[in-house]
Amino acid sequence: MTIHKEGYGIIAVFFLLLTAIDALIYFTIGSGLLLDIFLVATIAFFLLVVSFFRVPKRIPVVGDNLIIAPADGKVVVIEETEESEYFKDKRLQVSIFMSPLNVHINWYPVQGIIKYCKHHSGLFLKAWLPKSSTENERTTIVIEKDDKITILMRQIAGAVARRIVSYSVVGEKVIQCEQEGFIKFGSRVDLYLPLGTKIDVKLNQKVTGSQTIIGRFSD
Template sequence: MTIHKEGYGIIRTFFLILAILDVILYFAFGTGLLLNILLFLSLAFFLLIVSFFRVPKRVPVVGDNLVMAPADGKVVVIEETVELEYLKDRRIQVSIFMSPLNVHINWYPINGVIKYFKHHSGLFLKAWLPKSSTDNERTTIVIEKDSKTTILMRQIAGAVARRIVSYAKEGESVNQCQQEGFIKFGSRVDLYLPLDTKIEVELNQEVTGSQTIIGRLNE
């Protein structure tokens, strides 16, 4: 396991803050059981922060007609809806909620070309709420696989997540399971897929980014 580059600054900051607090606690309480408990809690919290930015070793699952999970987490939405920002047609929406304990890297679900990218400022509602798709801070990425197949991927910040990182650039060719970005501290990713996509996941199913097949495109 390695540490994601998006975590370097935060990890350094928390290390310095906790180190200063530990020194203050030492002079305040001296040695003893109470100090040992506080130091243990400080270490546990620091390790939790470090683990949040972990990069697991995975062999990506790829396939030309496959839509791969763009994130780790739980499937909280599978429904037919209308995508109004770019596609402006009916789609199957599949949403994955990422808890603070999940790996928070995001991956491209298919091969293709980035046709559209936009960052939207917004609120920080709880990420599993339906309104978070349109009201929260978010990014929208449209990937065109070919002239017949286009999907939309949306990163959504949650009540705890306060920063979305996306590496997407309009006009860029991307590969399935290539890193697309990172969302810090709890979030959600939505996919808007063609109606004839065969969905391979169920509500409340735990999925793994770059490993779990979300659906199969009808080609």
């Protein structure tokens, strides 16, 4: 299994911490059933932490007219709404909730030029709440496609996720399904698409980042 670079430091810290806990228990109570239970528990927890940072082997699904899922997870919002940070008009919102068990990499849903990228400090409300989109810790990225269609992607931290990583740089050309960033321990990704976009997913549908077609731009 390949480990994402964002996990190297955290995995090392947890390894040292859990090893120290097991050593302390050994020198305190010695060997026996209780020590065996602690060893099994700490090994299982360490493997869970490692799995948070796994990098799956996938062949990306691409298409100039397609919007590809930017994250693994479940579709929790499909609705027309007002986007107040950048567009300041009506857009079609599609939101994907990432659980702690999902892959935590984020991918670019389309190719184009990064026109805007801004990180906002905020709260750590549960990510499925509607107000988390505007009140939580988040990073907003706007991508202008080659044919001048513009979409907005927003990474949102949640009650567990406390660290958003974005590789976006304003003015940079990005490739569809290239890695955009990482949300440590899961959370949510919102897409704001032009009105009239044909949506191919349904509420509560599980989607796979860089694989599932979210929708198609109208001709």
